[in-house]
Amino acid sequence: MMFDAPLGDEAAGGNFFQQLPVILWQRRWFIIVPTIIGIVGAAAAILLVPPVYRSNAIMLVESPQLPKEVLGTDSADLIDRRIAAIRQQITARPDLIQLIERHGLYASERKSTPLSDVIADMRSAITLTPSETSASAGGGAANRTIAFELAFEYSQPLQTQAVTQELMDRVLQLDARGNAEQATNTVQFLTDQSAGLETQISALQLQIGEINARNGSVLSGGGMIMGGSGGSYDVQIAALQRDNQLLLQQRSLAQTSDQRDPIVAAAEQRLAGARSVYAETHPDVVMAKQALAEAKRLAKDNSAKIPVNTLDEQIAFNNSQIAALRSAKAGETAQVNSQLAARARAPLVQQQLGELQQRLTAVNAQYEQVQNQLMSAKAGVRAEDEQMSERLSVVEPPVIPDQPSWPNRLLLGAIGIGGGIGLGFLLALAVELILRPIRDPSALKAILGSPPLGIIPMIEPVRIQPRGWKRFLSFRGTR
Template sequence: MEQNADIRQFMEVIKRRKFQFIIPGLLVFLIAVLISLILPPVYKSTGTILIEAQEIPQDLVRSTVTGYVEERLQAITQVVLSRARLIEIINRFGLYQDLKGRYPIEEIVEKMREDVIMEPIMTEMDKPRSGKSDSAIIAFTLSYEGKDPKQVAQVANLFVSLYLEENLRNREEKTRTTYEFLEEQLTKLREEIVIIEGKTAEFKKKHVNYLPELMQLNLQTMEQLQRQIEAKEEQIKSLINRKIYLEGQLATLEPTMYAFSMDGKRVMTPREELETLRSQYISLSATLSPQHPDVISLKKRLEAVQAEVSIREDLRHMYRKLNNEEHLLTMISEKFSDKHPDVIKLKKEIALLKEEVSALSEKQTVFKGEDEKPENPSYINLQTQITSTQMDIETTRKECNLLKVKYEEYQKRVENTPQVEQEYLVLQRDYSNAQAKYQETMNRLLAAREATGLEESRKAERFTLIDPPVVPEKPDRPNRLAILLIGMVLAIGCGIGFGSLSEYMDESVYRADELAAISGLPVLAVIPYLETEEDRKKMMQKKWVWIVSTAGLVIIGVAAVHFLYRPLDIVWIQIIQRFSIGF
């Protein structure tokens, strides 16, 4: 019973609020119909471009065009949708004529950018190394939206062509730029290598004897020279000892042999004469007085001969000592410098000995005169050997000095080699680095040349049009059926909402139970509402108000469409065409 009462109350509300339910719903549905009719159709033409991978494996030939496909697509999009190019396309096809004059060119260009749609087609790819999957672009769609289907297809095909051409031009330009850059770098490196080679040749010419590769040869030469110097010094020592020995032998000999006078008698030597005079002086002194003229004459003769023999002995002794001192000076000078105390002392002693020899030589004219020359063959032979030995000593000493000069030269080379080696290593390092860079750049240039051939033969990654844009047969939007369905749902909702709100806001009493609940008194009887003629007139007036209002709204809407949008005859023709195409 309660359920039947609720249904009866609900039906009474619908009957009582039928106009509040129907009129708002009709208005909303009418607005939806107008929207579906007024909205201009937008056609969309789409082309699909496949991104084909490089045909030849990258392990064999690597392309110089690197980077992600997304980045390259964005770069191509920026070039294709540049302001100048879009303005050229707008003027070429006469696009957006309804916007020209009302909006600045920048907004029209921006509108065209919004109408050009590039959507990538992704796929999941497994990475063999990491085992993870990653998304990659295998293709993309390029669409253009507009009001004229034929024009939309033409513009879409133009953009597809621009994308293909720009991708091709971009790849060829990158490949050519890379090749030209590497070729320029190779030329610079070649010039740098020539400069370094020139510096190296000049450096070698300047330091020909100090190069590091000659270090071992210089050390070996120094060892050989050291051995030769030691051999020469030993030879000099041996010759000096021989000279000393010969001089000792010479000191035991008389320079003159037994001389004979014209009558055949042998002439005595000074020492024999000294001994004879001593014997005669002793004999005369024994028989004669010291003041005897013969004794005095013999004594003078004896003293003269004795002085002569003494000077001879002193000179021989000084010559031997002088030779010994000079030999010792030669040996010491090889070990010490001229400023060494021992060297200075020996030089002073030799100078004093020479002065004494000179003084004795002035007193003894026998050794300097031409009247007394060595005649003893043994004496002369020893003198000759001594002279020859002295010459050998001087010759050997000169050879030794030359060897020492060479040794010092090679020693200087060895000492200066490390410093020269540092500069030489810098040149060698620069040359090696330049050579390595040259070889690396050459390899890159060859790879760039192969990549250029790859691009020219169209074997590299490329864009292939697999689905060209065509003339759309129906508009992409608006979806008029969906608009009508949504309008219907909104109309029902709006009618129910408006009617429910009217019922909720109405404080009138329509049922006996409501009156009993309000008054707190029981209802004895229910008298139906008796309509008077005045009530019926008022009700009729309300109906006419609703009818006139609705008609006025419809007339205002139709007039707005006719004057603000498009004439009604044209709209009617378009409605027929669109419904025939869209549904």
């Protein structure tokens, strides 16, 4: 007797794992057929997938032979960016087109695919990646790349190696040229910057010198303003003026001395007395007139002998002294006024000088820094010329690959067989869960509510194997 009825969830879960070998044996064709299909698919993939060869070159970043204190640069953090720039240059469209034309790459693809797609495929086939890193000194967070791998993948081994070799030569050329150009441009830039700073320093020094020259007396220490000698000048001028007045009086007296002579005065008195007594024709009056005339003549002769020229010379000398004293007084007054005006401008001048000095100090510090950088840049140019700076070198040149990198036949075979077996197990279990045949007496108890009265063993008859597609759906129940 064979039972074939739906199972409850509790009965199905109770003996499922115990019946698993029987289930798998009964559903063996659900496992065998997917396994065969997986094997056939793996074989087809192994035979039909075109091989891809990979040729690679290992390039090492050689450390500079001079310390960074001499070169003045620490390029540990610039290597990755430099390699990235080189990768962009070697994968540029013109370079890739030249490589395609030179080596006859992608001949079949170019017949049916646009050139831009072919270039994109070739660009993706070129890789320039770091292959080794080392931690930077001092436990910093950044890592320094010390080696790079350049690789190219293509379907033909000879062309793969040739393209990789040409790409490697191009990378080395770009690295060397880039280092030399960068060092030369750095020296030129720093030289121009140094010349500009020298011009600024000269201009600032010239301005400071001009300000010091215009305001030297005030900026030298701000001494006392000497302005008390104006009174002495006035006293000297007044004394000279008094002397001139006396000399003028003496000169006037000298010019009229013949009229003020005492002998002449006495003769005039005698003449007047005689006239008061006698007539003009009287002999006494006549004699008095003669005596007066003689006295005047004698007085005139004496006044002519007085040195009037000496008095004039003294008066002229005194006048020249007075003019000199007045000029000195005016000069001193102008100097005092100039000193007062300069002292009034002193705070503004000192502030201007302070600002110029600060600018000069800042420019000098910048100039010193640029000079140090310029010396380091020149050392870098010399080190680059003598090949003592950091550069790329080839550790492993590209070789002709003897085995394709893809497909991996063992991996494809394992995937095909493993995938077919796994899919067969899943199909077998899925059919078992969908049909749910009764395979245990406990399933009857779960369905009917009471256990069966007995179990009759089933004698296995000679069974005719179904043919065609029916055998995939065959199963045996329990009798």
